[in-house]
Amino acid sequence: MHEPHREHRLAADQPPASTLFEKIWRQHLIVPGDHSLLAIDRIFLHERTGSIALRGLRERGQPVRNRAQVFCTIDHIVDTRPGRGDDTPVPNGRDFIRQTRAAAHEAGIRLFDVTDPDQGIVHVISPELALALPGLTIVCPDSHTCTQGGIGALAWGIGSTEAEHALATGTLRLKKPQTLRVSFDGALSTAVGAKDLCLLLISRHGAAGGSGKVIEFAGSAVRALEIEARLTLCNMATEFSAVSGLIAPDDRTFEYLCERRFAPRGTLWDMALEQWRRLPSDADAVFDQEIRIDSGDLAPMITWGTSPQHAIRVTDRVPDAEHSGSSREAHARALAYMRVAPGEPMTSLRIDAAFIGSCTNGRIADLRSAARILDGRHVAPGVYALCVPGSSAVKRQAEAEGLDRVFKSAGFEWRDAGCSLCFYAGGEDLGLGKRVVSSTNRNFEGRQGPGTRTHIASPATVAASAVRGHIADARTLAP
Amino acid sequence: MTGRPFETLTALAAPLLRDNIDTDTIIPSREIKSVGKHGLAQGLFAGWRYQGAGREPDPQFILNQVPYAQAQILLAGRNFGCGSSREHAVWALCEYGIRAIVAQSFAPIFFENCVNNGLLAAALPAAALHALADAILAAPQLHPLTLDLQHSELRTPSTGAIPFAIDPDARERLLEGLDAIALTLKNIADIDTFHGRDRRLRPWVYLRQCP
Numbered sequence: 001m002h003e004p005h006r007e008h009r010l011a012a013d014q015p016p017a018s019t020l021f022e023k024i025w026r027q028h029l030i031v032p033g034d035h036s037l038l039a040i041d042r043i044f045l046h047e048r049t050g051s052i053a054l055r056g057l058r059e060r061g062q063p064v065r066n067r068a069q070v071f072c073t074i075d076h077i078v079d080t081r082p083g084r085g086d087d088t089p090v091p092n093g094r095d096f097i098r099q100t101r102a103a104a105h106e107a108g109i110r111l112f113d114v115t116d117p118d119q120g121i122v123h124v125i126s127p128e129l130a131l132a133l134p135g136l137t138i139v140c141p142d143s144h145t146c147t148q149g150g151i152g153a154l155a156w157g158i159g160s161t162e163a164e165h166a167l168a169t170g171t172l173r174l175k176k177p178q179t180l181r182v183s184f185d186g187a188l189s190t191a192v193g194a195k196d197l198c199l200l201l202i203s204r205h206g207a208a209g210g211s212g213k214v215i216e217f218a219g220s221a222v223r224a225l226e227i228e229a230r231l232t233l234c235n236m237a238t239e240f241s242a243v244s245g246l247i248a249p250d251d252r253t254f255e256y257l258c259e260r261r262f263a264p265r266g267t268l269w270d271m272a273l274e275q276w277r278r279l280p281s282d283a284d285a286v287f288d289q290e291i292r293i294d295s296g297d298l299a300p301m302i303t304w305g306t307s308p309q310h311a312i313r314v315t316d317r318v319p320d321a322e323h324s325g326s327s328r329e330a331h332a333r334a335l336a337y338m339r340v341a342p343g344e345p346m347t348s349l350r351i352d353a354a355f356i357g358s359c360t361n362g363r364i365a366d367l368r369s370a371a372r373i374l375d376g377r378h379v380a381p382g383v384y385a386l387c388v389p390g391s392s393a394v395k396r397q398a399e400a401e402g403l404d405r406v407f408k409s410a411g412f413e414w415r416d417a418g419c420s421l422c423f424y425a426g427g428e429d430l431g432l433g434k435r436v437v438s439s440t441n442r443n444f445e446g447r448q449g450p451g452t453r454t455h456i457a458s459p460a461t462v463a464a465s466a467v468r469g470h471i472a473d474a475r476t477l478a479p
Numbered sequence: 480m481t482g483r484p485f486e487t488l489t490a491l492a493a494p495l496l497r498d499n500i501d502t503d504t505i506i507p508s509r510e511i512k513s514v515g516k517h518g519l520a521q522g523l524f525a526g527w528r529y530q531g532a533g534r535e536p537d538p539q540f541i542l543n544q545v546p547y548a549q550a551q552i553l554l555a556g557r558n559f560g561c562g563s564s565r566e567h568a569v570w571a572l573c574e575y576g577i578r579a580i581v582a583q584s585f586a587p588i589f590f591e592n593c594v595n596n597g598l599l600a601a602a603l604p605a606a607a608l609h610a611l612a613d614a615i616l617a618a619p620q621l622h623p624l625t626l627d628l629q630h631s632e633l634r635t636p637s638t639g640a641i642p643f644a645i646d647p648d649a650r651e652r653l654l655e656g657l658d659a660i661a662l663t664l665k666n667i668a669d670i671d672t673f674h675g676r677d678r679r680l681r682p683w684v685y686l687r688q689c690p
Contacts, residue, residue: 027681030673031666035648039673041684049565051514062660066674068688092512099514108688136684143564143588159566159592161659169663171670175646207499208558212587241558241586264683272683307499330498423563426509432532442562444503446526 017282019179020248021214024154024279028137035173040166042069042131044122044140045109047100048076053141053163054103064107065170071131072104073112075121077425080388080415086114089427107167118261120391120417123147123359127231128393130260134249134276139166143238144359144441149246150230151253152279154214156244177212177243178288181281183219186296191475193369194229195361195439195458197221198236199301201293203311206325210242213289216281217247221295227256228365235360239308239441248280300474302346302457303443305334310443314461314473318344337445338453339433346471349455353436354385354466355448356412358422361439361459362390364397370439370463371403373477374410380469384430386413388420410467424449437465484656485599485628488578490551492624493541494612500555501562502589506571508563519571546619552626554612555582557605560589569596579626581633581643583608594649597656599626601633601643614638628654 018026031037045053050072057064064070074097077090086094097114104111112119118129123144126132134152139145141163148155158166166172184197202209215237217230225233230247237245254273257263264272299313309325312318320342321331335341340349356362356370367389379385387407389395395417398404404414421428422440429449430436436454439462443454455471464474510522527540536543542550553572559582560568569592572580579599593600603611614637615622622635628650632640645653652659663670678685 030669037663037666037669039670039677048511052516052566055514060660068686091509096514133684141564141566143562157564157588159564159569159588159595161566161595162591165660165663168660169667169670170674171663171666173659173663175648207561208584208586211558211584238562241561243587262686268683272681275681309499327498333497423503423508425511442501442503444501444562446507447503450507450509450526450532 017284017286019281019285019287020152020216020246020279021154021179022285024135024137025176027135030171035175037171037173038137039171040139041136042071042138043163043166044126044138044145045070045072045163046076046122046140046142047074047078047096049141049160050163051096051100051103052160053167054107055099056160056164057167058103058106060168062168064109064167067108069170070109070167071112072100072109073119073122073125074100074114075119075417076419077427078114078418080418080420082416084114084416090425091427093425093427117392120393121359121362121419123231123235124362124390124394127151127227128260128391130257130263133257133263133272134253135279139163139172144235146237146242146244147231147235147359149234149237149244150227150232151257152246152249152276154244154246157238177214180210180213180215180242180289180291181287182215182217182291182293184217184221184293184295185219186221186294187224188221188295188298191460191478192298192300193458194225194232196298196301197295198233198239199303199308199311199456200298201291202236202240202308203301203325204293205240205291207239207307207309208241210237210240213242215240215242215245216287217245222247223250226365227252228363231363232360236308236441249276300458300461302437302455302461302471304338304340304346304455306337306443306445307334308441308443308456310334312346314346314457314471316346318342318346347473349435349471351383351437351465351470352434353430354379354383354462355421355436355438355440356386356459356462357388357390357420358440359390359419360441362388362394364394366439366459367394367398367403370459371406373460373463373467373474374412375406377410377467379411379466383466383469385411385466386415386421388415389417392417421448423447424452437462437471483597485597485653487625487627487629488551488599489623489625490578491546491549491619492552492554492581492615493547493550494554494615495541496554496556496608496612498556499558499561502560502565502568503562505560505568506565511565511567516570517574519567520574523571523575551576552579552581552624553577554608555580557583559585561586564588566592566596569593569598573598581608581626590649594652595659597653599628599653601626601645603641603643607641611635611638
């Protein structure tokens with residue numbers, strides 16, 4: 001008798017049209033306010049920043065509230081050369097690994113340790129293991145946590161102090177971000193993909209273009225992306241200064257997650273699926289801002305400068321100040337650091353190194369796309385090339401498919417899983433003044449080592465450039 | 480944990496008006512040498528501050544110049560603190576002696592990290608920022624900068640009060656030096672109620688404890 005009445009009231013309370021983000025936000029709202037208290041479903045930690053959060057918590061004498069929802073991995077400074085243990089070329093790296101392990105054990109949380117078959121980069125293993133699921137709130141003291149938006153989770157990077165808060169309370173207090181829908185419409189040609197889409201977006205709207213917003217990526221080109229490519233697209237939301245990026249889950253998402261290690265099973269799966277199907281933004285939902293991009297004539301993109309916004313088509317020339325989208329001073333600094341000149345064709349730049357891996361492009365689809373170009377070819381003389389799978393599972397899968405042989409025959413080093421040379425932590429580096437084409441996410445000054453000049457691009461562009469010995473258009477090296 | 484409460488600061492400001500100064504630049508990963516929040520000041524801006532691979536100060540970098548070596552405030556451009564979430568960037572700034580940053584805008588994770596450590600991050604429009612930087616660079620000793628958080632305004636002896644922008648919640652937390660975890664634990668009953676209900680609504684979210 002009371003039930004229909006209550007349901008009617010709930011329906012009346014339901015806003016008429018909501019975005020995917022708003023639905024997830026509402027589901028997790030504990031105490032509304034200017035800064036609302038939001039429930040956090042999953043917390044991930046790694047040895048670089050998570051160890052500090054766990055230590056801070058211990059110093060407070062505060063336990064982890066929901067231990068079963070917290071996971072830790074060793075990815076950032078672990079050695080990626082074969083036969084690794086706790087020793088790493090990073091100074092004091094072993095301390096980070098051992099202290100993280102001890103803190104994880106003490107806190108009673110699950111650790112994917114150095115030799116665990118499920119070890120890997122945190123943002124690669126969490127969807128791989130279905131720890132990340134649609135509609136969840138996920139945080140990690142790491143800016144690329146937004147990667148998980150690719151499966152329809154609301155996931156974002158936080159600081160170590162916020163991580164302490166999330167661990168202690170199972171919540172975070174935050175101001176509701178504004179929403180931005182970025183629609184990519186127009187079928188992608190085979191030589192381009194998610195990496196090119198996000199570089200195009202950031203080049204057009206600047207590295208602060210999504211500042212403080214939650215982005216929903218939509219449009220026909222996004223719907224057509226495989227899950228791994230969606231993870232790549234959302235991964236770069238932080239380079240756009242967004243809080244996060246996410247994509248509505250669909251049948252492709254559900255198929256990807258089904259029966260993975262931590263995915264719900266049986267009736268729980270059916271219940272989850274029924275809830276996930278209600279997540280996508282309502283047709284008449286309103287976003288605070290909209291950006292529409294025609295992706296039909298997308299070309300492979302690459303950065304020429306020291307910010308992800310310094311991206312152009314691989315067939316373009318280095319822009320002059322007027323067309324760079326940056327201030328005259330920033331443009332001049334970037335040119336000097338990268339040792340490039342306005343008007344220089346990108347494809348004329350000789351390279352010293354090529355890197356394939358990272359949370360952006362270290363998944364099996366990325367390795368396959370590079371291997372298609374490398375098959376039967378060899379890297380140019382003088383080019384140091386390495387491939388670092390994003391997770392131990394990706395490495396095993398690649399080896400099962402024979403991709404490791406393709407990479408090795410082409411002259412690439414074949415490594416164990418980890419973040420590796422995506423950033424320089426004082427261990428391995430690529431060398432002062434060396435020019436590298438990298439499938440990573442940041443081309444900041446010094447990111448891959450003091451004086452190292454980084455051009456970020458898709459795995460296909462990295463592979464093609466390694467073969468040519470200079471920045472190259474992968475379309476000229478089609479399999 | 481938050482730092483000491485922030486009220487009013489009068490100090491020299493060093494103009495570093497570049498856009499997109501990232502946290503790798505503020506504290507390169509190679510300068511993070513131990514598990515902890517200390518020992519980071521020497522690594523602050525290491526790539527800009529030192530020449531080559533050693534520790535020879537680069538005289539071109541503003542914090543190596545008289546009088547800016549004494550600065551406790553930084554002026555910066557758009558999107559300050561973008562990139563990595565590493566809170567080490569804020570710990571390094573604080574340990575070095577920087578107590579406030581006035582920039583055109585801040586990256587979201589960095590901003591939150593500032594508030595959690597008592598570092599004021601105040602936003603100012605580009606034109607006001609450039610005028611302020613020009614005045615300071617022309618005569619630094621005549622332009623100590625006062626940041627008045629109570630009134631959300633800044634001033635120098637030669638300029639009137641200029642309002643700056645800061646999120647009201649962040650302002651309150653800075654003013655009072657509030658401990659966020661202690662505050663949230665006051666809502667523990669709400670949190671317990673939420674989780675009790677949510678476990679019934681979304682049981683598939685909750686994993687079993689690992690052995």
